[in-house]
Amino acid sequence: MNHLLPIEKRNAVLSRMAELLEEERANLKTVNQQDLNNYSGDDLAMEKRLLVDDAKIDGMILSMQQLASQEDPIGVERFNFDHENGMKIINKTAAFGTIMIIYESRPDVTVEAGGIAFKSGNKILLKGGKESVLSNLKIVELWHQALQENNIATEWVEYLNYNREETQAFLEKPTQKVDLIVPRGGEKLIAFVKKHATCPVIISGRGNNFVYVNAEANLDQALDIIINGKTSNISVCNALDKVLIDTNLKNWEAFAKKTIAELQQKNVTVLGDESISKIANVPQIESDLIWYEEFLDYKIVIGTTNSNQEAIDKINKYCGGHSASIITKNDAIAQEFMENVDTAAVYQNASTRFTDGGQFGLGGELAISTDKLHQRGPIGLQHLVTNKWYIYGNGQIR
Template identity: 70%
Template sequence: MNKTLTIQQRNDVLRSMVKLIAAEKVEILNANKLDVNNYNGADLAMYDRLKVDDDKIEGMMLSLQQLIADVDPVGKELYHFIHENGLKITNKSAPFGTVLIIYESRPDVTVEATGIAFKSGNKILLKGGKESINSNLKIVELWHKALKKNNISTEWVEYLNYNRTETQAFLENPTQKVDLIVPRGGEKLIAFVKQNATCPVIVSGRGNNFIYVDTEADLELALKVIINGKTSKISACNAVDKVLINSNLPNNALFIKKLIKKLIEFKVEIFGDAKLSNFDNVSPYKNEDIWNEEFLDYKIVIGSVNSSEEAIAKINKYGGGHSAVIITKNNETANLFMESTDCAAVYQNASTRFTDGGEFGLGGELAISTDKLHHRGPMGLQHLVTNKWFIYGDGQIR
């Protein structure tokens, strides 16, 4: 398992997997139907992520086809130096080794994330949630078929069918070497993994994204971007939870009333700060902790700020480090906001819903990292590698 498979071998497995998903689509949908019927939770976002339909199947196959078309991320020369003593020193990209992906509810992760980790030369350990067990086991069965078809060991993709206690024990004292853990899910899952893991963890999935409406905003554009960010997919980590409106915005009250009306049309529950909770259909919130909260639901908080600097400070204090937007026609104001806001992705006049590996041209994504090490934002194929130094000499000593 230490030897990296050739790019031909890795691509052949991915090609086989595309064909198997197409051939066994009905079986995948049937397995998923069992999971959906068994799910009795009230979590709307969890349910949305759990359900597999024809579109999601197409998305799974497309993500693998894009991976096949992408260049090999392993063995890229990152740096080269010839020492004065003749040593030839090269730094190249290299696989991590074994990547453990812990995730909730999303069977498409079992395809997309596994494909990314596999093409980047890593062995994959999968720990999915109990709510998607039938879907995940069916997809892992297909991965094993794809590997066997190409005379490659099924050990490259392994499913850990553990309960919470067993998972904790594995994280604290792994029964096999694990080089990197990527938790994908809610804050409780991320906190659980970080607390118990004994190897590096890339934090992924927390949103709590902000939109700031500046004094020089195009107000129709602002409405369109806010409504899209909040309502187009509430289960996504790139959805919007908070809106800050500059108190000096011309026609401020009229814009706020229009925004409230639009949000109510989409059945969004609206909370406001001391200034904005005076508007009809806006509820005051109980305490400031709500600014920290990621909703993954039809809820939003709207607040008033007196300047861009105040908006930046609020976002940097409460935001999840994922995505933030400024709505303004003033490019200078936008640049200051974008450079000063501590997020993986910053936008001028566009929806946060684009923070996604596919939308950023990466094909798919393993995760959207809100950490700064070792990568930030959507993690695609080219990011799931570490590096290694190769030094060639002819007897040099120091």
């Protein structure tokens, strides 16, 4: 069953999926409303991710259209070597086979991740959270319709409506071959998958991102970047959680106070290290362990540092390996910071909120990897591939 589908077939399914999402727009919102009504939790970030409104559906449709128009990521030549014995040796990209995605609450992942995996020639197993089950099943119904109308087996996109025990059993003893698992969600979910999976896992989705305001920062830019990073969307892994201010900055106290006042105006709870809580009336952090935490909430920690090296060391110690930004007019200092901070994305004078496949020109992402194998940061269509060696001979023996 899992032979590679021709690219025309894959694109036809994606284009049809875009049309079906438009046709079923009203039904999709009605079904999603039932999920929202059933959601009894008090997790604001989770609820935001669960909602399917017109803007989200527009995004789903756009991602299907973009995927359909992108180059085929499979069969791309990566290396070519002519052996002295006459053999031709070529390395080309190849599909993984079957990819399983485990995620929480976001029905748009059922569209986007499904589309990226399918376009890159893979069978896709979707395991969504119970809070979005009705929305997910409705979207998978559309996937199956798009597949059937193109005479393709519906098994290419499969929804695993499993509870926790069933999921664990599947991870430990899969009832079918799974080549790669991508968990998208909180740390508990990722730890659960890593513990039980028997195949490679790409770790995705933990943020805890830092902004470092260097002594040569443009302070208007710094303030805008901090406010945007923290308040534009609290429920995403590219949101901002920590700020370090260089005490060599002229009037750093005034800048810190102004930043804190603006954050508080936007209902952000601000905590400070010892020197910040001294100069501004904010609670002092109880322990350094909070520097490790990802908040996904209207909450931020602001601290001070007295050197670029100290800032780099602190970020490397505590951050989640996702994104870090330096605000400075000094390009040499920025370059040194960017080369030495160990995160998937490093920025100069811009918000961490851009770490995203769509924003980086990949046309969406399957996940944002904080692992170093085999791809780091947003994993787009062109990264969801493995590779394969093709050797053409005429009787050579060694």
